[in-house]
Amino acid sequence: MRYVMESTDEARRLLVQERTGNAREALLLTGLQQGDRVLDAGCGPGGITEMIAELVGPTGHVTGLDLSEERLAQARQVNQRHAHVRFQPADVRRTGLPDAAFDYTWCQFVLQYVPDRWDALAELARVTRRGGKIVVSEFDGFGLGNWPCPEPLREWCLRFTDALQRTVGLDVHVGRKVFHAMRQMGLAQVRVHLLPQYVIAGTADASTYLDWETRFSALEPAVAPLLGGLEDYRGMCQKYLELLADPDALKYSVLLVTEGIRP
Template identity: 50%
Template sequence: MTGSRYLMESEEEARRLSEQARALPVHGHLSSTGLSAGMKALDAGCGPGVITSIMADLVGRGGSVLGVDINQQRLEEARAHCAPLPQCSFVQGDIRKMELASDTFDYVWCQFVIEYLAQPEGALAELIRVTRPGGRVVVADVDALGLQNWPVSPELEEGCRKFVAALAAVGLDLHIGRKMFHLYRRAGLEQVRVQLAPLWVVAGAADARLITDWRQRFATLEPVVSPVFGGTSGYQGFCEQYLALLSDPDALKYAVLLITEGQKR
């Protein structure tokens, strides 16, 4: 997201986000960072509502979960997905400036959003503002998304560096996960802890879901990234090399998720 534009937006994005959420052990991540029955929780950047529904299961009918997203279409999808869950509600808003009361939520969750923001400090400050004293703020985000692979040719390694640099130039930080601990400490949060979890681990050929996920990423990001490869042809060559690596039965591929949690004073 740069300004109010989400770089990954496409007709297939709701499907990709939903499948990604279902592939992760989100229930365990939420419960291990403090979400429990009866809490008033916020899903900041809720997308199509898959994680919101998991949060609703954890808080139960005695709690509540509010989903906030900037995209009206995602909110419509989230409302449909969570329709059987009366403890869920949704509002449209930018997590950098939410029209919500301060000191409101027991637990605030934000996954795969901060990476798109040019000024993560401001977004974190807003998440803290709406959390009640003693409540928990949790950010789950990527670190070096999909670039920890072996074996990798020097050509593909250089292509990966270009890919990351092109995204960084428009505000998408694929190394944001490692930075959140420092930002939490500077923001004054207490009991700051970090969990390292796999986003995926592929020893051998990747499954169809991950291949499709990366094809969609590459297609959506082409207007932003292709100039650093000298145009569409060079960019597509890089993409096919990366996809071939994902399909290589003799190669290891993995990506890291860092989950940072802290308590508001």
């Protein structure tokens, strides 16, 4: 499985995203407790793993999984002071971990990229103990919540997200689908929490602007050919960046944090 967002700046972007987002609130909302054995599935550079390690304390244990050895190396560096954390390379669809090994399984911004995402969800449930919790945090309609938004740009954004789905299987609406998938899988007490991923009332800060520049650059080879070619693609990306800089425009995105219990 190829990670479509890969770039020379991706580790930095992910770590900033992990540390400035609402992961801590989501972890607490969904019942993470001291002493829990936790799986961070798709841990990236380990920013959220670090939060989990602090919340479960030294009586707990955290396992971080990722396909990228580069990400895991950074995650080990970020978490070097936590003796109760370990990392290993693995695919979330086939972790190789034993059944019922964890009290709490966390997965954020991973299923959107996985083509057979519900197989991955079933694997996360398998490695969670009976009575344990599986938590999936995903956005819904990422990058589409903007007002005012000129019609040509709004239409391009829809074509952009459709191109992502067709070329690399990235689903920007996966967040709304997890509740149904967990119910169909037979998980119990399935609940959904709605959190802001970001709210930008006015001009975006430099970090957000850079985040979007990095995204557009990484996705260019896959998506530009379907959106009129390189020149048109870069021109519309610039229009979106101008919208981010507009002091009179609202930009927002939501997270759907879905939790279920393995019966």
